[in-house]
Amino acid sequence: MLTTIIYRSHLHEHVSYEVLKEMVVAANIKNGQAGVTGILLFNGTHFFQLLEGPEEGVAAIYQDICADNRHYNLVELLRDYAPSRRFGKTGMELFDLRDHRREEVLQAVFDRGTSRYQLIYGDRALQFFQTFVEDSEKENYFEIPPGDTWEFIADEQPVSLPAKALDSLAECRFAFQPIVDPFARQIVSLEALLRTPEGGSPQAWFAGLSGEDIYAADLHSKKVAFALAATLRLGAQTLSVNLLPMTLVKVPNAVEFFLQEIRANGLVPEQIVVEFTESEILSHLDEFTQAVKLLKGAGIRVAIEHFGAGFAGLLLLAQFQPDRIKINRALIQDVHKSGSRQAIVQAIIRCCTSLEIAVTAVGIETAEEWMWLESAGITHFQGYLFAPPSLSGIPAVAWPEKREDLPS
Ligand code: C2E
Known part of the structure; x- marks a missing residue:
């Protein structure tokens, strides 16, 4: 069944943005093999990622993501099922929020959408994007040490x-x-x-x-x-x-x-x-x-x-x-x-x-x-x-x- 996972996490201080870009290229190959697509946002400290694809593929990739020590305080925000992919064409696209205005990012994300109806009718996943981009939940991110x-x-x-x-x-x-x-x-x-x-x-x-x-x-x-x-x-x-x-x-x-x-x-x-x-x-x-x-x-x-x-x-x-x-x-x-x-x-x-x-x-x-x-x-x-x-x-x-x- 087509499964969606959204999580957020905190980038480790020792990982540079350049490494991050390479990571996305490597992840794209792996995700492609597992039929997993999605969107990754980065705001300078936190990641926000939506993964969608077949249940097993999404679960396996998410497990690897959880074990990756380049980020920490990983919090699963959504695990849900959908009739079709929201972002079916993009592979795994990275948006660095520091390079864009907030409204532009949301519009750009929206433009990548492949599922017309979900993205129009008050979709929870899209609401999560919005709160992350607008930083409106940040007071609830408790950054705990290892x-x-x-x-x-x-x-x-x-x-x-x-x-x-x-x-x-x-x-x-x-x-x-x-x-x-x-x-x-x-x-x-x-x-x-x-x-x-x-x-x-x-x-x-x-x-x-x-x-x-x-x-x-x-x-x-x-x-x-x-x-x-x-x-x-x-x-x-x-x-x-x-x-x-x-x-x-x-x-x-x-x-x-x-x-x-x-x-x-x-x-x-x-x-x-x-x-x-x-x-x-x-x-x-x-x-x-x-x-x-x-x-x-x-x-x-x-x-x-x-x-x-x-x-x-x-x-x-x-x-x-x-x-x-x-x-x-x-x-x-x-x-x-x-x-x-x-x-x-x-x-x-x-x-x-x-x-x-x-x-x-x-x-x-x-x-x-x-x-x-x-x-x-x-x-x-x-x-x-x-x-x-x-x-x-x-x-x-x-x-x-x-x-x-x-x-x-
Ligand atoms: P409770 O009052 O919520 O008690 C806490 C339960 O959680 C206890 O189980 C305790 O052993 C267990 N526990 C404490 N720390 C941990 C932990 O870190 N991990 C896990 N997995 N468990 C932990 P216990 O002793 O088996 O009691 C279960 C329930 O039985 C109690 O829940 C309470 O609702 C009931 N109970 C206990 N004594 C009495 C009693 O005298 N009369 C009645 N009516 N019910 C009782």
């Missing part, structure tokens, strides 16, 4: 739960994972993640229960979470626990039980954040909103997790306003390479900033993901890059340190 600019070093000892605290865990256990502010080198919160007695996942634990039993079990498991957390001496850190939204609705006096267990373990409600999964809230929104009122009335804060995974996340922000949202790993993964993920994350951040809702990014595995998200304004992170969940207490956090040994 991942190996940072080392992640755990320089403190983990905090272990006393053996006595682990003895009584017959029904369930909890793994603790820090939520961190890497630049402040601070653990801002600990999340208690449910585990089976053997250390299995929350899904495995819930699989052993049937019907409505899951709600009471979910609630009562928090007794264990609070007791373990109490032995970890949280100080100013908050403790995040998860609940199925319906737990508050279905279990009689759930909020009272919850508060009682918080206090019985020497914790205070203001120190607790309850996380609910976005998709599960929606089916009983009214009852759930009522239960959240009770939690908030008692001083407990509420977070929506897996935000962005479901279809109605933004609507939830209008119907009840959480103190925090956690952006799902599905949106975080490779965010530095994906224009669509970047646009969604930026929209979420803007929306939450207007509503004074704090944002945490979950599932950070690479330095590049973290750097891009810091540039976008997020300060709180949870992920294997910093610390995995630990069954035996608070794991040591690997804090980022700038490497001194890199060539400048």
Whole structure:
């Protein structure tokens, strides 16, 4: 199927414009063999390229482009399918924007068009050309350094739960994972993640229960979470626990039980954040909103997790306003390479900033993901890059340190 990819990237400082021209000549031969055509724009620092052709050919050429170290911070902006080529005749033509007036370039690009209808009727690809030529999205280009600019070093000892605290865990256990502010080198919160007695996942634990039993079990498991957390001496850190939204609705006096267990373990409600999964809230929104009122009335804060995974996340922000949202790993993964993920994350951040809702990014595995998200304004992170969940207490956090040994 005829496929279109558009990306933008940043030319490496050590590559001259002359090399670039030679590169285009070489690329034209390769592209011709794969039946790939398109347009390449260069504005002195950034490339913008449209590739079109058979799916396999475009994918193979794009893969080579991604691996080319003459440019960096490559962000895919569009991957789409079309009935015919927009620029079928040109091979791969290079426009240096510094040599032309903006309107001329757009007109020249338009003149190369071979697909009359797509280019006339509000084509997305053409809109991308326009924003690149007009520089109107430039404030959203976050130029992040290579991942190996940072080392992640755990320089403190983990905090272990006393053996006595682990003895009584017959029904369930909890793994603790820090939520961190890497630049402040601070653990801002600990999340208690449910585990089976053997250390299995929350899904495995819930699989052993049937019907409505899951709600009471979910609630009562928090007794264990609070007791373990109490032995970890949280100080100013908050403790995040998860609940199925319906737990508050279905279990009689759930909020009272919850508060009682918080206090019985020497914790205070203001120190607790309850996380609910976005998709599960929606089916009983009214009852759930009522239960959240009770939690908030008692001083407990509420977070929506897996935000962005479901279809109605933004609507939830209008119907009840959480103190925090956690952006799902599905949106975080490779965010530095994906224009669509970047646009969604930026929209979420803007929306939450207007509503004074704090944002945490979950599932950070690479330095590049973290750097891009810091540039976008997020300060709180949870992920294997910093610390995995630990069954035996608070794991040591690997804090980022700038490497001194890199060539400048
Ligand atoms: P969550 O609250 O979003 O927890 C974060 C999940 O992401 C955890 O999975 C954690 O192990 C995983 N994670 C953290 N960092 C990374 C990373 O860098 N990469 C990847 N791939 N994963 C990472 P876990 O422990 O399997 O929990 C899954 C979900 O189960 C939790 O998502 C939460 O929604 C739910 N859950 C956990 N504990 C409870 C509980 O006590 N009650 C209820 N109802 N649900 C719970």
